[in-house]
Amino acid sequence: MPIHKKGKRVTDAEVKEVLALLDRGKSKSAVARETGISRSKVYRLWSEKLARDADEQAIQQREEEDRKKPCLQHVFIMESVIEDSPSKTAATSRTEKIIEVKRWRLCGFEERRSRFLQIN
Secondary structure, eight states: OOOOOTTOOOOHHHHHHHHHHHHTTOOHHHHHHHHOOOHHHHHHHHHHHHHHHHHHHHHHHHHHHHHHSOOTTSOEEEEEEEEEOSOOOSSSOEEEEEEEEEEETTTOOEEEEEEEEEEO
């Protein structure tokens, strides 16, 4: 392939070919030799690809962290389940375990909280 002259634009097909070769693990110099595109242009395409990949990774990581948190603007449904404690004391008092479940409707996040209530 002829070497690109200074100032000549790289076509979309050449960009795809360079990125495909870089994805396969070829070095930037080897890609430049194979395609005939200057090393500086190959390096620029490679650095742009790295920046895009890093941005996508950061976005995915933020989305995963957001999925673990409840969405504050969404409405949640609260359920309370009362369970009698199996152990009864000799006195007349007994304890009940109350499990509160907050379930956000839109994102499906659940938050559980247990508390004990003593009844005399």
